Amino acid sequence: MKNRNVDKSRNKNKSIDSDFKENTTFISNNHFNYELFPKMRLRRLRRTAAIRELFQEIRLSPKDFVTPLFVQEGINKNLEIESMPGIFRYAPDKILEEIDNISTLGIKAIILFGIPLKKDLYGKNSFNHKGIVQETIKSIKKNFGDKLAIITDVCLCQYTSHGHCGIIHENEINNDKSLDILSKTALSHADAGADIVAPSAMMDGQVKAIRDILDDNGFKDTLIMGYSAKQASSFFSPFRDAAHSQPEFGNRQSYQMSYHNSREASREIKSDVEEGADVLMIKPAIPNLDLIYSAKQNTLHPIAAYSVSGEYSMIKAATLNNWMDENLAVTESLTAIKRAGANIIISYYAKKMAEILRNS
Numbered sequence: 001m002k003n004r005n006v007d008k009s010r011n012k013n014k015s016i017d018s019d020f021k022e023n024t025t026f027i028s029n030n031h032f033n034y035e036l037f038p039k040m041r042l043r044r045l046r047r048t049a050a051i052r053e054l055f056q057e058i059r060l061s062p063k064d065f066v067t068p069l070f071v072q073e074g075i076n077k078n079l080e081i082e083s084m085p086g087i088f089r090y091a092p093d094k095i096l097e098e099i100d101n102i103s104t105l106g107i108k109a110i111i112l113f114g115i116p117l118k119k120d121l122y123g124k125n126s127f128n129h130k131g132i133v134q135e136t137i138k139s140i141k142k143n144f145g146d147k148l149a150i151i152t153d154v155c156l157c158q159y160t161s162h163g164h165c166g167i168i169h170e171n172e173i174n175n176d177k178s179l180d181i182l183s184k185t186a187l188s189h190a191d192a193g194a195d196i197v198a199p200s201a202m203m204d205g206q207v208k209a210i211r212d213i214l215d216d217n218g219f220k221d222t223l224i225m226g227y228s229a230k231q232a233s234s235f236f237s238p239f240r241d242a243a244h245s246q247p248e249f250g251n252r253q254s255y256q257m258s259y260h261n262s263r264e265a266s267r268e269i270k271s272d273v274e275e276g277a278d279v280l281m282i283k284p285a286i287p288n289l290d291l292i293y294s295a296k297q298n299t300l301h302p303i304a305a306y307s308v309s310g311e312y313s314m315i316k317a318a319t320l321n322n323w324m325d326e327n328l329a330v331t332e333s334l335t336a337i338k339r340a341g342a343n344i345i346i347s348y349y350a351k352k353m354a355e356i357l358r359n360s
Helices: 002-022 042-046 049-054 095-104 132-147 175-192 206-216 234-243 262-275 286-298 309-320 326-340 350-359
Strands: 024-026 032-034 065-072 088-090 109-115 149-154 167-169 172-174 196-199 223-230 279-283 303-307 344-347
Touching (some): 065 132, 088 095, 095 132, 109 132, 149 175, 167 175, 175 206, 196 206, 206 223, 262 279, 262 286
Parallel strands (some): 109 149, 149 196, 196 223, 223 279
């Protein structure tokens, strides 16, 4: 009797399964959809503004953003950057006012780029404890404390007379000699009070060298944000104008990576993880949404994306020519970066986006 009941139950289940399959459209990986249109109408999810907002998947917040700031030694007024309208090189005694504006908007971090008065072959001012970045860090910490996270760019291109990101030896960018200067620079930033140092020179071993020197000198809690997959990109051009860092000769293709190679980017990211990076960065952002997504899927680290100067200048130029709506373009662009997987977005539009969110 018990077996007959089991058989009846099985036959009943087979009948249900058969009806289910007849009325169901199956797709790959054993997922399925019930009958589509007209029963399924995706426009229901978009019918009113309230419904659209209810089901919105990605939401931007001022806390997602990091604002890049240029501070220039030897000037007494802020100078607008010609190729980046609305972005300035700040005088040391003027930058605190801008940081107060940024903080008021709810943005929790900045990344500092220094422009020194004097440059030399070895970029020695990069690790000067009284240098432009070091003194600015101290001033910010004194006035804002831990209210704002200070990230510092660790590179030599603004400090070398030749404009390259490393030390030149026998007509080549010498990787290992550059590590010594980069490490000293990162240490000087940490000593001044930086919360996060971000090596961007794309020298092999730069994260490990910096982690070692920080740990050896008592800065075990200072984070490292690796410029893990930094492309040799034409989108950096306005930045080089802003930071006075155009190479005097050649280009940066022997150390910045090729944008053709996604597998090589994965190796760079893996290398930074193994060397001790706390945060991984992809740069530029919009041309590399695939790399952002891949890094998010394949690591457990926070992912930063740098929406670079060229990305800013393209939207700004189109806006100034009335070719597109700036607010809509900025919102769409930054949403795409977050949707791809970025936890942190470094953007010259950070303030603008925070203002849009505040007024929405």
